Amino acid sequence: MDGEKLLYRITPADMEAGKGVGCTLCALLQDCVDGIVPKSSESAELDFVLKVRRERKESEASGPSPKTAPRLRIRPVDRPSLVTEYYLYTAPSDPAARDIITRPPLSRIDSTEAYQHTLARLDECIASHNNCPKPRETPLPTRVIDCMDPSKPRLLMTAGTLAPYLALSYVWGSNASHVTLESNIDKYLVGIDTSVIPRTIQDAITVTHKLGMRYLWVDAFCIIQNSTEDKNHELARMGQIYHDAYLTIVAASSAHGNAGILQDRPIPTHYATHPHLPYHCRDGRVGSISVFTDGIPDGRIQREPVDFRAWCFQERLLSPRKLIYATDALEYHCQTDFVSVNNSLKWGGYVKLNKLVFGLSDDEIRSRVAQWIDEDWGELQMEWVLTVSNYSSRALTQKTDKLVAFAGVAEQFNRLWHASAGRYVAGLWEKHLSRDLLWLRESSYQDWLDDPLHPRPQVYLAPSWSWASVEGRVRVQPPVLYSGDDVEVCDVLKCDVTLMDERQPYGRVTAGRLEIRAARVPIPSILWDDTSEQHYELVVPTEELRARITTALPQDGIVVGKFRARGTGEDSTSSQITVRREHMQSELLAVVDSTEFEDSLLTSVGRAFIAFDGPESGAPGRAWFVSIYQLNNENIIYTEGLIVPNAGYANNIDVENYADSKHVQIAA
Known part of the structure; x- marks a missing residue:
């Protein structure tokens, strides 16, 4: 019975015998102590506490959740930490259905039963859910x-x-x-x-x-x-x-x-293998419950x-x-x-x-958010981060719809932010620009993502400093990454976009301009033919390397070290790192972190994490790293910023322990 404990005593030998003749409970009990009870103890009696339990609802949600779904809990008395739980379900016509609210899957979704369930959900939502808007009388679409x-x-x-x-x-x-x-x-x-x-x-x-x-x-x-x-x-x-x-x-x-x-x-085939147990109901009837033995369902x-x-x-x-x-x-x-x-x-x-955003007017929303604290605003910013990430991973038949298909979502966020976020500019917010500019293109090095880098679209989608200008999932930097010790180290002088249709402020744009004043660092020549996200060590060539490179054949270059890929013994591989004349166009070089290099040829000046927004390689000598944020992490100063101009080159770079005192106005 729901909520009541049952003490059950049995020997391991009897459990084994019962399981052999199809006793469901014996099989469940044996699974609970399998591999723990020694063979010499097969005649010793074991005590188990069995309980069907369900937590109280913590919200208005009427359906089952991992907490509120009924579960069978089995616990050996002498091993209280060894607890096994199974989710339960039963047929709607079973006597146990009053206590066990979960059901087997519904197969016939065009049935009267399916429509009755749907209408019941709708009625309950409209009548009882305070977080859900009541239907309003609104004009039909055209x-x-x-x-x-x-x-x-x-x-x-x-x-x-x-x-x-x-x-x-x-x-x-x-x-x-x-x-x-x-x-x-x-x-x-x-x-x-x-x-x-x-x-x-x-x-x-x-x-x-x-x-x-x-x-x-x-x-x-x-x-x-x-x-x-x-x-x-x-x-x-x-x-x-x-x-x-x-x-x-x-x-x-x-x-x-x-x-x-x-x-x-x-119906998933594993449902046919679920064991059944008798269930004694409060009214004296005996029903039947099924035990979900496949872990967490769906x-x-x-x-x-x-x-x-x-x-x-x-x-x-x-x-x-x-x-x-x-x-x-x-x-x-x-x-x-x-x-x-x-x-x-x-x-x-x-x-x-x-x-x-559901069921409230703009004035009502403005009144509610006026009472928000910093934590509420932080949650809203995290919602924006997750929303952009999800949307950017999706495909469009017409690539130029990139901002148009997101316009309704941006409009709803604007209702919440109002003046606190400023104007919406091609997927970014004017007063959040210093953080919004630091988006990263998620690349295929994450196996679960299966989202390789794509060349920049040939058709114009958005300014290069907007995440909407590239294809594939992007990661907008969440506000939780920044602490009170982190500071903006740039001034946004101007940020404008040209709308294709002035009646659609969240829609397609035809041009954009961003002007910032910030510290700059020369972009390194990357001595590694890979555009996945990488940690790099920043180095500068010594006078010896500069002298030797002038006499080396252009196609040969100078070997400055080697990179050893992860692995041990025979699984470990190494690759030579070579500097050629074209690399020397930049004042700064970058080698993959943990590269072994000759100190007489290269001098370390810092470390960097570089993320690319496309498969094209960078163009040192024609671009600069522009510092946007300065972060303090355990007394190590990091600078995070952009690479400008951004036309298929690396999009985002974090630099540690490297700075330049020059300040310039950048237009991109």
């Missing part, structure tokens, strides 16, 4: 699909009618042949032939109707795709469309528009097709309530809950916007 009769959908011009609507977030795919055009919009206003509607959109129409809703917004049909004027108008409102939606259907598992979302989900969040697309990020983040059609489950996400609709054992997390 056009919606009328789903009153799902077999005869039609496009509807709304004229600002007040009504709730659903929105769809999905991956178009490469074949999006049936969309609204200037040539067919009049026809679609009468009716849309379901045979031309992609399967995913057909399924979304079905879901809208079965949830008792009438209107659905889908970009492919609600925006005139060959009208530049209409696209610009509607794209500028995309963020607000998802923000105001009653519910957003996220076709997470669909790789393209014809994949659909309502297919039955396969603790790792699976990346779905929508998680690779940039537009889908904004659509999901700005929506207050989401119905997620995932590969293995039907999930409900809001500002409070992240659960499967039927309480199956599945949980995780997702980056989300601050709760204040």
Whole structure:
């Protein structure tokens, strides 16, 4: 029974025998002490304490979480530290279902049961979740699909009618042949032939109707795709469309528009192997519970097709309530809950916007943030860091949408920051520039990332000092890296961008200019043919090396040392480090940290960590390191800054124990 302890006594020999004839409890008890009880003690009795436990809810979340999901706890009495826990679940019709709230996975997600669960989640969210906004009467988007009769959908011009609507977030795919055009919009206003509607959109129409809703917004049909004027108008409102939606259907598992979302989900095969135990209920009945013996259920969040697309990020983040059609489950996400609709054992997390942006006016937000302390502002800055990192890892069909597809998110952050962050300039914030400029391009040296460096796009996306100018995941420096002893060592003199459309202050830009006054350091010639993030030792050539290099053949150069790769014995490899004439264009050289070099040829002057934003090599002699921040770490002074000009060269460099007294005005 839930919460009650049961003392169980058994010998190791009886456990082994019971396990052999299929006793579930014997198998679980043996797993708890396996390898600990010696053979000579097989006849000695062991005492176990068994308890079905569940922590109290710490929030309004109604679904199970790693803390609140019911668990079977097994503890040997004589070894109190040796505790084993298993998550439990049971069928909704079982007598134990009143105590055990978790369920097996839901396979038929187009069933009456699935829609009932979804409606129950929605009702509970709207009625009980203080962190979730209540639906408001807002004007419908310019056009919606009328789903009153799902077999005869039609496009509807709304004229600002007040009504709730659903929105769809999905991956178009490469074949999006049936969309609204200037040539067919009049026809679609009468009716849309379901045979031309992609399967995913057909399924979304079905879901809208079965949830008792009438209107659905889908970009492919609600925006005139060959009208530049209409696209610009509607794209500028995309963020607000998802923000105001009653519910957003996220076709997470669909790789393209014809994949659909309502297919039955396969039950993972390991569920068939889970053992069962009898459960004595409070009302005297005996039910059955299943024991999840596979560790933490679905603790790792699976990346779905929508998680690779940039537009889908904004659509999901700005929506207050989401119905997620995932590969293995039907999930409900809001500002409070992240659960499967039927309480199956599945949980995780997702980056989300601050709760204040939902349901509050700008004046109300301004009043709330006026009460914030430094910790609150720090959390908001960390939310920005995580948001940029997630978004930048995603792909765009039209690369020039880099800022446009993020505009709605930036606008919501601006509602929170207001004047404290200043103007939004191509992905950065005017009053945070000294830190925002120090973004890093995450490179492929992190095996889990699988995100190699890309050449800079041929088409202009943003100024080179903006993270939006490159492809691939970037890491904006979080504020927690900086302490009270760290100081800005540059002055931002001017920062401006030219917007393509003045009506879209968070959208596409055509030019940018940044002027700063800061200390400068010559960019080193890097004596290593690799553009992954590396720790380097900064060195300068001695007079002996300068003399010898003038007489060496250009193709030969002078061997100055060797770098030994990680490993021992036969697994260790070494590479010669050679200085050639072209390296001497720079006043400074850089060798990979731990390089063994000749003191008579090179003199160490400091250390550096250099990160590149593209696979191209640097151009010493034509660029400078510009100091932005000075950091004090255990009495070692570091300087962090940029390499300018930034046209495919290293983007970010931390320099230790090396400085230059010259100050210059830099324009890039």
